[in-house]
Amino acid sequence: MGDRAKKPRRGNVAQAKLPSKTCAVCGRPFRWRKKWARDWGNVKFCSDGCRRRGGPAADAGAA
Secondary structure, three states, X not given: OOOOOOOOOOOOXXXXXXXXXXXXXXXXXXXXXHHHOOOOOOOOOOOHHHHHHOOHHHHHOOX
């Protein structure tokens, strides 16, 4: 029963093909999400927390 070794997960193959960007605040890469489909060109932050912190991309619209 416990003789089998578990194989490491490789992740979702389809997910690897999604476009990605780098967060303007924390610099982490993030992938496309279905809820961002309409606004993918305007998405600059990986999360609401980074969006609230702002950064160089947030100041560009204020000028």
